[in-house]
Amino acid sequence: MSPSDRPQTSERGFDAELMDGVRLIFSSIRRAELTPCIVKAVRQAFSADSASLILVNAGGELYVAFSEERLAEDGGGGATGRLVGDGVASRVARSRRPALIAGSLLADERFVGLTPRGRVGSSIVYPLCSDDRLLGVLSANRDPDRSPFSEGDLENASVFAGYARLALDNMRLYDELETRAAALATARSRLAFSERMAELAHLVARLSHEVNNPASSALANLDFVSSALAEAAPGAARSPDTLVGQCKLAIDEAAKSVRQIGVVLKRVDQFVGAEVQERQAVDLVQLVQNVVATLRHEIIERARIVSDIDASAPPVNGNSKTLSQALLSITANAIEAIPPGQATRHTLAFRIRKTTGGVELEIADSGRGIPPEVLGRIFDPFFTTKGPQSSGLGLTVVREIVNEHGGRIDVTSSPGATAVVMFLPASS
Ligand SMILES: Nc1ncnc2c1ncn2[C@@H]1O[C@H](COP(=O)(O)OP(=O)(O)OP(=O)(O)O)[C@@H](O)[C@H]1O
Numbered sequence: 436m437s438p439s440d441r442p443q444t445s446e447r448g449f450d451a452e453l454m455d456g457v458r459l460i461f462s463s464i465r466r467a468e469l470t471p472c473i474v475k476a477v478r479q480a481f482s483a484d485s486a487s488l489i490l491v492n493a494g495g496e497l498y499v500a501f502s503e504e505r506l507a508e509d510g511g512g513g514a515t516g517r518l519v520g521d522g523v524a525s526r527v528a529r530s531r532r533p534a535l536i537a538g539s540l541l542a543d544e545r546f547v548g549l550t551p552r553g554r555v556g557s558s559i560v561y562p563l564c565s566d567d568r569l570l571g572v573l574s575a576n577r578d579p580d581r582s583p584f585s586e587g588d589l590e591n592a593s594v595f596a597g598y599a600r601l602a603l604d605n606m607r608l609y610d611e612l613e614t615r616a617a618a619l620a621t622a623r624s625r626l627a628f629s630e631r632m633a634e635l636a637h638l639v640a641r642l643s644h645e646v647n648n649p650a651s652s653a654l655a656n657l658d659f660v661s662s663a664l665a666e667a668a669p670g671a672a673r674s675p676d677t678l679v680g681q682c683k684l685a686i687d688e689a690a691k692s693v694r695q696i697g698v699v700l701k702r703v704d705q706f707v708g709a710e711v712q713e714r715q716a717v718d719l720v721q722l723v724q725n726v727v728a729t730l731r732h733e734i735i736e737r738a739r740i741v742s743d744i745d746a747s748a749p750p751v752n753g754n755s756k757t758l759s760q761a762l763l764s765i766t767a768n769a770i771e772a773i774p775p776g777q778a779t780r781h782t783l784a785f786r787i788r789k790t791t792g793g794v795e796l797e798i799a800d801s802g803r804g805i806p807p808e809v810l811g812r813i814f815d816p817f818f819t820t821k822g823p824q825s826s827g828l829g830l831t832v833v834r835e836i837v838n839e840h841g842g843r844i845d846v847t848s849s850p851g852a853t854a855v856v857m858f859l860p861a862s863s
């Protein structure tokens with residue numbers, strides 16, 4: 436520090452400087468910001484040439500939390516983080532008595548054996564304690580060419596130390612809070628991960644079952660064809676016509692099983708792809724119109740389309756590809772629940788309304804309904820009442836998509852009235 440940079444004795448007086456310092460130290464609570472603020476406030480309030488803050492670490496050792504250059508005896512050079520050995524600060528910490536060092540350190544009986552380091556004229560070294568617990572030590576130093584610190588400065592230091600202690604206590608509480616919040620976040624993500632793994636394990640077990648059955652059936656049919664053909668010879672027990680007929684049947688069965696595997700794998704692929712990658716403002720009205728256009732032929736064979744759309748509904752925040760996939764799946768279920776050929780007696784309704792924070796979309800059909808014992812299982816992977824041509828993953832994928840969008844889905848049903856209601860957050 437050049438002489439012109441050096442703080443001069445304040446003309447504003449200690450109280451005004453103290454209030455500025457207090458404002459400064461209470462403007463920050465994080466360790467990295469607070470410790471330099473305290474040191475700066477000390478230097479200004481006491482018109483010191485250098486200052487440092489030494490704190491106690493978790494292991495009970497003293498370390499330099501922040502220091503400005505040219506410290507009395509702790510090595511100087513702003514050695515932040517360095518552990519403090521035997522010196523003025525550690526002796527003040529041990530005795531917990533403030534020290535005013537105005538003359539030579541060598542002549543001071545409290546500091547016998549210590550060698551003064553650096554160019555220090557006078558120092559105030561103040562222990563910071565909270566409820567009998569030592570938090571650290573604050574020190575301020577003036578160069579030899581300045582008027583030395585006085586007893587009055589030492590009294591003022593006790594006022595400043597009170598504020599510094601409060602700020603350090605707040606910082607410690609904040610540190611603890613941050614550590615706990617971080618631990619909580621880690622525990623939460625571990626929990627989410629293990630839940631996800633359990634779900635995955637369940638899915639893989641079901642998947643292997645769902646694939647194994649048709650695969651074994653396909654294999655058995657193909658084995659039959661292979662051995663039947665191997666036996667084929669003039670005069671064999673099976674006539675050529677019987678042989679061709681039986682082989683054709685077995686091959687058709689095998690093809691059906693392979694197609695079934697294809698259906699399951701396609702749904703699994705959608706399930707895995709349900710994670711939202713790109714999001715943008717999506718107009719649900721447009722998506723409903725697209726779904727109706729895609730399935731128009733199947734719908735009008737079975738029901739009248741009712742649409743009840745609130746034009747003020749905002750766009751939702753989402754991925755139009757996966758949301759379309761969800762709407763198609765729900766609409767396909769509704770279609771499958773209505774027998775064809777009675778379109779005048781049935782309705783398929785699409786309702787969109789604005790609700791708090793988002794949009795509610797309802798797809799309601801007047802089909803056969805879902806019995807109460809089935810209703811609780813409709814979102815389960817591979818649950819289906821429609822036989823082997825269906826994967827039973829339709830609503831599992833739908834729920835995954837809605838969850839990934841931060842939404843909710845609910846299904847209510849009674850004979851002749853099933854409603855799937857989903858809520859999706861609006862795009863901001
Ligand atoms: N609108 C509805 N009306 C009556 N039952 C329904 C309706 N929606 C779903 N379900 C019941 O819920 C079950 C599970 O539906 P989900 O869409 O998950 O599978 P799926 O339709 O059987 O097969 P997939 O969708 O894979 O072809 C259906 O098998 C059916 O019993």
Ligand SMILES: [Mg+2]
Pocket residue numbers: 764767768829830
């Ligand atoms: Mg379905």
